[in-house]
Amino acid sequence: DQQVKQNSPSLSVQEGRISILNCDYTNSMFDYFLWYKKYPAEGPTFLISISSIKDKNEDGRFTVFLNKSAKHLSLHIVPSQPGDSAVYFCAAVNYGGSQGNLIFGKGTKLSVKP
Protein backbone atom coordinates (compact mmCIF):
# COMPACT_ATOMS: atom_id res chain seq x y z
CA ASP A 1 0.00 0.00 0.00
CA GLN A 2 1.54 3.24 -1.16
CA GLN A 3 1.91 5.76 1.64
CA VAL A 4 3.19 8.53 -0.64
CA LYS A 5 1.51 8.93 -4.00
CA GLN A 6 2.45 11.02 -7.01
CA ASN A 7 -0.41 10.33 -9.36
CA SER A 8 0.98 12.19 -12.36
CA PRO A 9 3.87 10.28 -13.96
CA SER A 10 4.67 13.23 -16.19
CA LEU A 11 4.02 16.93 -16.66
CA SER A 12 4.84 19.23 -19.55
CA VAL A 13 5.03 23.00 -19.09
CA GLN A 14 6.07 25.94 -21.22
CA GLU A 15 9.13 27.91 -20.17
CA GLY A 16 8.21 30.87 -17.98
CA ARG A 17 4.96 29.32 -16.80
CA ILE A 18 4.20 27.78 -13.42
CA SER A 19 4.84 24.09 -12.80
CA ILE A 20 2.73 22.43 -10.11
CA LEU A 21 3.69 18.98 -8.94
CA ASN A 22 1.35 17.19 -6.58
CA CYS A 23 1.80 14.60 -3.87
CA ASP A 24 -0.71 12.84 -1.60
CA TYR A 25 0.01 10.80 1.49
CA THR A 26 -2.01 8.42 3.61
CA ASN A 27 -0.06 8.20 6.87
CA SER A 28 -1.14 10.95 9.26
CA MET A 29 1.99 10.27 11.36
CA PHE A 30 4.24 11.87 8.75
CA ASP A 31 5.62 15.09 10.16
CA TYR A 32 8.20 16.20 7.62
CA PHE A 33 8.02 16.32 3.85
CA LEU A 34 10.69 16.76 1.21
CA TRP A 35 11.11 17.13 -2.51
CA TYR A 36 14.06 15.69 -4.36
CA LYS A 37 15.06 16.38 -7.94
CA LYS A 38 16.76 13.83 -10.17
CA TYR A 39 18.51 14.29 -13.49
CA PRO A 40 19.24 11.27 -15.73
CA ALA A 41 22.33 9.30 -14.71
CA GLU A 42 22.63 11.22 -11.46
CA GLY A 43 21.50 10.62 -7.92
CA PRO A 44 18.56 12.55 -6.45
CA THR A 45 19.37 15.88 -4.84
CA PHE A 46 17.48 17.58 -2.06
CA LEU A 47 15.36 20.50 -3.25
CA ILE A 48 13.09 21.81 -0.52
CA SER A 49 11.30 20.59 2.59
CA ILE A 50 8.46 21.52 4.92
CA SER A 51 7.58 20.65 8.48
CA SER A 52 4.04 19.60 9.35
CA ILE A 53 3.72 22.65 11.60
CA LYS A 54 3.92 24.91 8.56
CA ASP A 55 1.74 25.24 5.49
CA LYS A 56 4.21 26.92 3.17
CA ASN A 57 7.95 27.07 2.60
CA GLU A 58 9.62 29.11 -0.07
CA ASP A 59 13.10 29.00 -1.56
CA GLY A 60 13.65 31.20 -4.58
CA ARG A 61 11.55 29.91 -7.46
CA PHE A 62 10.43 26.88 -5.47
CA THR A 63 7.52 26.86 -3.02
CA VAL A 64 6.07 23.87 -1.23
CA PHE A 65 2.53 23.98 0.14
CA LEU A 66 1.17 21.56 2.72
CA ASN A 67 -2.51 20.89 3.35
CA LYS A 68 -2.61 18.53 6.32
CA SER A 69 -6.35 18.13 6.40
CA ALA A 70 -6.29 16.90 2.80
CA LYS A 71 -2.98 15.04 3.29
CA HIS A 72 -1.70 16.81 0.21
CA LEU A 73 1.39 18.76 -0.69
CA SER A 74 2.44 20.49 -3.84
CA LEU A 75 5.60 21.95 -5.31
CA HIS A 76 5.31 25.15 -7.31
CA ILE A 77 8.08 26.26 -9.63
CA VAL A 78 7.76 29.84 -10.87
CA PRO A 79 8.92 30.64 -13.46
CA SER A 80 9.77 27.28 -14.93
CA GLN A 81 13.05 26.95 -16.81
CA PRO A 82 14.31 24.27 -19.21
CA GLY A 83 16.94 23.32 -16.62
CA ASP A 84 14.12 22.32 -14.29
CA SER A 85 13.36 19.35 -16.55
CA ALA A 86 13.94 16.35 -14.28
CA VAL A 87 12.13 13.74 -12.23
CA TYR A 88 10.77 15.09 -8.95
CA PHE A 89 10.26 12.80 -5.99
CA CYS A 90 8.08 13.62 -3.04
CA ALA A 91 9.16 12.02 0.26
CA ALA A 92 7.80 11.89 3.79
CA VAL A 93 9.15 10.89 7.17
CA ASN A 94 7.77 10.09 10.59
CA TYR A 95 10.26 11.19 13.22
CA GLY A 96 8.49 9.14 15.81
CA GLY A 97 9.10 5.98 13.83
CA SER A 98 12.26 4.02 13.24
CA GLN A 99 15.35 5.38 11.58
CA GLY A 100 15.42 4.98 7.83
CA ASN A 101 11.73 5.54 7.34
CA LEU A 102 11.89 8.13 4.58
CA ILE A 103 9.17 7.06 2.15
CA PHE A 104 9.39 8.15 -1.47
CA GLY A 105 6.71 8.56 -4.09
CA LYS A 106 7.16 7.14 -7.58
CA GLY A 107 8.17 10.46 -9.07
CA THR A 108 6.86 12.91 -11.65
CA LYS A 109 8.85 13.66 -14.78
CA LEU A 110 8.73 17.37 -15.53
CA SER A 111 9.51 18.61 -19.02
CA VAL A 112 9.89 22.36 -19.48
CA LYS A 113 9.74 23.32 -23.14
CA PRO A 114 11.51 26.42 -24.45
Add this chain to the structure above:
Amino acid sequence: NAGVTQTPKFQVLKTGQSMTLQCAQDMNHNSMYWYRQDPGMGLRLIYYSASEGTTDKGEVPNGYNVSRLNKREFSLRLESAAPSQTSVYFCASSVAGGEKLFFGSGTQLSVL
Protein backbone atom coordinates in the same frame (compact mmCIF):
# COMPACT_ATOMS: atom_id res chain seq x y z
CA ASN B 1 34.62 17.37 -1.69
CA ALA B 2 33.43 14.17 -3.39
CA GLY B 3 30.28 13.60 -1.27
CA VAL B 4 28.98 10.05 -1.81
CA THR B 5 30.97 7.83 -4.15
CA GLN B 6 29.63 4.57 -5.55
CA THR B 7 31.47 1.91 -7.50
CA PRO B 8 31.01 0.46 -10.02
CA LYS B 9 28.77 2.66 -12.18
CA PHE B 10 27.69 -0.21 -14.41
CA GLN B 11 27.69 -3.97 -13.93
CA VAL B 12 26.31 -6.95 -15.82
CA LEU B 13 25.96 -10.24 -13.97
CA LYS B 14 24.75 -13.68 -14.83
CA THR B 15 22.09 -15.27 -12.69
CA GLY B 16 23.70 -16.82 -9.62
CA GLN B 17 26.81 -14.67 -9.63
CA SER B 18 27.73 -12.59 -6.63
CA MET B 19 29.03 -9.08 -6.34
CA THR B 20 29.51 -6.22 -3.89
CA LEU B 21 28.54 -2.62 -4.50
CA GLN B 22 30.81 -0.19 -2.73
CA CYS B 23 29.85 3.14 -1.22
CA ALA B 24 31.92 5.74 0.62
CA GLN B 25 31.07 9.19 1.95
CA ASP B 26 33.41 11.93 3.07
CA MET B 27 30.91 14.16 4.88
CA ASN B 28 31.35 12.55 8.31
CA HIS B 29 27.72 11.42 8.25
CA ASN B 30 26.56 8.86 10.76
CA SER B 31 23.76 7.28 8.72
CA MET B 32 24.02 5.49 5.40
CA TYR B 33 21.43 3.88 3.13
CA TRP B 34 21.01 1.66 0.11
CA TYR B 35 18.05 2.24 -2.22
CA ARG B 36 16.97 0.68 -5.46
CA GLN B 37 15.05 2.47 -8.18
CA ASP B 38 12.92 0.56 -10.64
CA PRO B 39 10.82 2.04 -13.44
CA GLY B 40 7.51 3.26 -12.06
CA MET B 41 8.44 2.22 -8.52
CA GLY B 42 10.26 5.20 -7.10
CA LEU B 43 13.03 4.69 -4.57
CA ARG B 44 12.77 1.76 -2.19
CA LEU B 45 14.97 1.28 0.85
CA ILE B 46 16.94 -1.97 0.94
CA TYR B 47 19.04 -1.56 4.09
CA TYR B 48 20.27 1.27 6.23
CA SER B 49 22.86 1.87 8.90
CA ALA B 50 21.91 4.42 11.53
CA SER B 51 25.45 4.53 12.85
CA GLU B 52 28.72 2.66 12.60
CA GLY B 53 28.24 -0.90 13.79
CA THR B 54 24.49 -1.08 13.20
CA THR B 55 22.44 -2.16 10.20
CA ASP B 56 18.71 -2.62 9.72
CA LYS B 57 16.40 -3.92 7.03
CA GLY B 58 14.40 -1.58 4.90
CA GLU B 59 11.41 -2.23 2.68
CA VAL B 60 13.03 -4.71 0.24
CA PRO B 61 15.96 -6.50 1.95
CA ASN B 62 15.54 -10.01 0.53
CA GLY B 63 18.50 -11.21 -1.51
CA TYR B 64 20.88 -8.61 -0.11
CA ASN B 65 23.38 -8.26 2.70
CA VAL B 66 25.19 -5.16 3.91
CA SER B 67 28.32 -4.29 5.83
CA ARG B 68 29.08 -1.03 7.56
CA LEU B 69 32.81 -1.33 7.32
CA ASN B 70 33.53 1.91 9.14
CA LYS B 71 31.95 5.33 9.41
CA ARG B 72 32.77 6.16 5.78
CA GLU B 73 31.92 2.93 3.99
CA PHE B 74 28.71 0.92 3.52
CA SER B 75 28.68 -1.98 1.08
CA LEU B 76 25.82 -3.93 -0.45
CA ARG B 77 26.29 -7.57 -1.41
CA LEU B 78 24.27 -9.75 -3.75
CA GLU B 79 25.15 -13.34 -2.88
CA SER B 80 23.30 -14.99 -5.76
CA ALA B 81 22.05 -12.47 -8.27
CA ALA B 82 18.59 -12.87 -9.81
CA PRO B 83 17.01 -11.08 -12.80
CA SER B 84 14.59 -9.40 -10.35
CA GLN B 85 17.58 -7.55 -8.93
CA THR B 86 18.13 -5.71 -12.21
CA SER B 87 17.82 -2.11 -11.08
CA VAL B 88 19.62 1.14 -10.39
CA TYR B 89 21.13 1.17 -6.93
CA PHE B 90 21.75 4.34 -4.97
CA CYS B 91 23.76 4.80 -1.84
CA ALA B 92 22.97 7.76 0.38
CA SER B 93 24.12 9.29 3.64
CA SER B 94 22.79 11.74 6.19
CA VAL B 95 23.60 13.20 9.56
CA ALA B 96 22.24 11.08 12.39
CA GLY B 97 18.47 10.91 12.14
CA GLY B 98 18.55 13.37 9.29
CA GLU B 99 15.98 13.34 6.55
CA LYS B 100 18.10 15.28 4.11
CA LEU B 101 19.88 12.55 2.20
CA PHE B 102 22.90 12.97 -0.01
CA PHE B 103 22.93 10.45 -2.83
CA GLY B 104 25.65 8.91 -4.93
CA SER B 105 25.32 8.83 -8.71
CA GLY B 106 24.07 5.26 -8.79
CA THR B 107 25.04 1.80 -10.05
CA GLN B 108 23.17 0.40 -13.02
CA LEU B 109 23.01 -3.37 -12.50
CA SER B 110 21.73 -5.87 -15.05
CA VAL B 111 21.29 -9.52 -14.16
CA LEU B 112 20.89 -11.80 -17.18
